[in-house]
Amino acid sequence: MKILSVYNQYFGHIPGRMVKLLLLVVLLTGIASCKKSYLDVVPDNVATLDNVFANRTEAEKYLFTCYSYLPQEGNPDKNPGFSGGDEAWTYWPMTEDYFFLDPYNIARGEQNRADPYMNYWDQFDNRNLWQGIRTCNIFLENIDRVADLQPYIKLRWIAEAKFIKAYLHWYLFRMYGPIPILDKNPPITANPGVFKVFRQPADSVVNYIAKLIDEAAAGDANTGLPSTITSTTTELGRITKVAALAIKARVLVTAASPLFNGNNDFAGFKGVDDKLLFNPQYDAKKWTRAANACKIAIDAAAAAGRKLYYFSSTDVAVDDATKIEMNIRNAICEKWNNELIWGLTSEAAASTFWLQQYACPQIDPDNINLSLKGKLAPPLKMAELFYTKNGVPIEEDKTWNYADRFKLRTVTNLDTWMQEGYQTVGLHFEREPRFYADLAFDGSTWFMHNGNYNIQSKSEQYTGKKQSRLYSVTGYYTKKVVNWNLVYSKTNVTIESYPWPVMRLGDLYLLYAEALNETGNPAAALPYLNQIRARAGLKSVESSWATYSTNPTKYTTVAGLRDIIRQERGIEMAFEGSRFWDLRRWKTAPQVLSAPIYGWDIIQSTYEDYNRRVLLFTPKFVAPRDYFWPIKETDLQVNPNLVQNPGW
Incomplete structure (x- = not known):
């Protein structure tokens, strides 16, 4: 359609x-x-x-x-x-x-x-x-x-x-x-x-x-x-x-x-x-x-x-890593779950229905259906936003190879959420669970209720660009907003719509942590951040920064914790329509929204050629004009x- x-x-x-x-x-x-x-x-x-x-x-x-x-x-x-x-x-x-x-x-x-x-x-x-x-x-x-x-x-x-x-x-x-x-x-x-x-x-x-x-x-x-x-x-x-x-x-x-x-x-x-x-x-x-x-x-x-959502399923057996992934995805996509504070239902079938069609690519090589657009494409800057597996920013983790993040590596059986034997860039290795729950990319996997699928999106592969439309221009896909109950064949797509979470408890916890920190009480903010992180399979802010960060005491000051809270919010609320407004209210939009938009060279067919950064657009946020309509x-x-x- x-x-x-x-x-x-x-x-x-x-x-x-x-x-x-x-x-x-x-x-x-x-x-x-x-x-x-x-x-x-x-x-x-x-x-x-x-x-x-x-x-x-x-x-x-x-x-x-x-x-x-x-x-x-x-x-x-x-x-x-x-x-x-x-x-x-x-x-x-x-x-x-x-x-x-x-x-x-x-x-x-x-x-x-x-x-x-x-x-x-x-x-x-x-x-x-x-x-x-x-x-x-x-x-x-x-x-x-x-x-x-x-x-x-x-x-x-x-x-x-x-x-x-x-x-x-x-x-x-x-x-x-x-x-x-x-x-x-x-x-x-x-x-x-x-x-x-x-x-x-x-x-x-x-x-x-x-x-x-x-x-x-x-x-x-x-x-x-x-x-x-x-x-x-x-x-x-x-x-x-x-x-x-x-x-x-x-x-x-x-x-x-x-x-x-x-x-x-x-x-x-x-x-x-x-x-x-x-x-x-x-x-x-x-x-x-x-x-x-x-x-x-x-x-x-x-x-x-209301409480933070944790995934449970009686009909599908999943390992611990998949449970964490579904903690994150189904906090959004499971209808009327216990984290939801206000879900928007007005014309819901016409809202999250289209959102999921826009976001979901062709994940099944045996069933190509053009109703799945796969066009809602996160740029590379969003992939770089998420933490390493140690729960700190990629540029701060002293154990993570930031300098070689754009060099190819081969996936092994120790690398969760990716296809063994596949080659992809170092940026995709040893990242936190929210990275793999929110994003899909060439070489990643996509877990659904009816099975686990491989994403292969180089030129002419089933998930990639084959025509002038219906593809990801960056090479990334917004997995987070796609309900795991979506099923399709060559002739039909069945999408389970869900109420859009205008407000959920995780969002409220992050707002409270931010307000506590700004009142000069960073220690009181940490428990709320740590509950969000624990649900995502990460250790506490204190433990992660003290053990892995090049700035181990960052969380102990208001200014340092402000940066941590803002990045934590950017990750946890990614693809929920929050970042657009947060960057404005923080007054960081002129810098962040003027940064170039990069993707991968999606028209290429080899590992080496595909995994090259391509400049797609250079936006310009004009301050103070663009803060308001x-x-x-x-x-x-x-x-x-x-x-x-x-x-x-």
């Missing part, structure tokens, strides 16, 4: 403007829900508030409309974190096999202010996030009109709508920086000047989002959000108290990070109303606030039974109270 580019003719950018949005009548024409427009179910096609909030059933449909605005973060064409940075690359140009080219254009430095890519401010993927916020406001303003709604259900629904409203503000804030706050819908009879809103200071936006999440998470299980979903057949994917608290932690860690805390790059950035939109003064209390939020979320997760020029013309982001 091909993803035809004609899709874009029907679901491309639909122009929208802020003021036009705010002047819409209270009933939103053409809102797309998960299945169809809500208005399709209104009697006689007459949409009125009396119809929408006539009873519990109709009101719940409207609540689901609020959910429908959540972006599809599990789709690599709809989440900038997948394909908008340097974590995965692809062949270019693409003439098919895509929904949107927007993230790929962002990665290649083509963002613009005339018609911005992935423009969730106006409309992208049939989603205008401001319209989603307006929908939440309509729900909150009218839920009291539902006569047959039990009080505890009403309180829960109000909490859900408040959280979604907060999350949509958060999504826009992360993309655009200081944004307007739309807490209430102005009446349509209001003075037109009311609709010409101003951008609010970054700290004010963060405080508003945090306050709204606090309101959503308040109360006990009988007066607001549940701690866990008990109706698993009908409610999985809906917001829980734990999910709300974890997202608040993420918001506050971001707000405490260098991009928003003591950032002089935006020191003179003001609104039309002369408000300073960024506070250039560093505030250590932001990290304390973030650490407290993380701890509250972790405690709530523990009380709800531009606001579309026409929006600024319609509402002169908005100001453009610096550099655009």
Whole structure:
């Protein structure tokens, strides 16, 4: 099955403007829900508030409309974190096999202010996030009109709508920086000047989002959000108290990070109303606030039974190395596993379904199926990010041959996760389990539920490039995001979709470790890092650095542990859409995202020729411009109270 580019003719950018949005009548024409427009179910096609909030059933449909605005973060064409940075690359140009080219254009430095890519401010993927916020406001303003709604259900629904409203503000804030706050819908009879809103200071936006999440998470299980979903057949994917608290932690860690805390790059950035939109003064209390939020979320997760995932199987016997590999892969891909804090289910079949098709290459030489694209290709810099088997960076391990990492070696029976007798570069030897769990490459193996497969991707081999599409441009494949239950034949592919992990416990542990370290308490951060490492088959930070690193005391200082935490986070959260945002909030993007993109010489057929580095692209991250999206020029013309982001 091909993803035809004609899709874009029907679901491309639909122009929208802020003021036009705010002047819409209270009933939103053409809102797309998960299945169809809500208005399709209104009697006689007459949409009125009396119809929408006539009873519990109709009101719940409207609540689901609020959910429908959540972006599809599990789709690599709809989440900038997948394909908008340097974590995965692809062949270019693409003439098919895509929904949107927007993230790929962002990665290649083509963002613009005339018609911005992935423009969730106006409309992208049939989603205008401001319209989603307006929908939440309509729900909150009218839920009291539902006569047959039990009080505890009403309180829960109000909490859900408040959280979604907060999350949509958060999504826009992360993309655009200081944004307007739309807490209430102005009446349509209001003075037109009311609709010409101003951008609010970054700290004010963060405080508003945090306050709204606090309101959503308040109360006990009988007066607001549940701690866990008990109706698993009908409610999985809906917001829980734990999910709300974890997202608040993420918001506050971001707000405490260098991009928003003591950032002089935006020191003179003001609104039309002369408000300073960024506070250039560093505030250590932001990290304390973030650490407290993380701890509250972790405690709530523990009380709800969330814990780090460990693989177990009753129908397939696996060795210890494979168990560790599946600890890592199935923490993402096993549906509703006990590490998942919030899994996104809206249109899930269309999100992780395509993600897996994009990621999985031809792994079976006896069954070639062109539905498997294998095009979501990590560059060589991602392969170099992972630790050695000793749990330290490859350039720091005094026992690992860093200088000869690009020289060929032959795989022996002592080398796990690779094909005995095969030749590949030293970079692929004696690496940590997450390297082999996340990545596949020429000479590696790929474990699936129905067997273990060999990856052979030199020119004309079954996994490699054979035509102008459906191949890895770097020679690496993103194994981590492919569910081990995927099976295929020459004529059919069966993919088990899974809820995309917007937040999982491992992510929350890493956020807490980061916040603890930044508050001057590196020793308290180590246990959370070490739990992540133990699950991945590694020894503690203390043991690994003391024994193998050329800088054995690195973890004992805040600055040293900061580097360790950031690399640990880069490895553990690889290919989950986190790196794109982390590099920005840490303000390391100008260096990291301007580094060249390298791959292997995939059109070659011999070991020697294939295993040569090839420069694919040299991106350029322009600071401070590229930290945030531009606001579309026409929006600024319609509402002169908005100001453009610096550099655009």
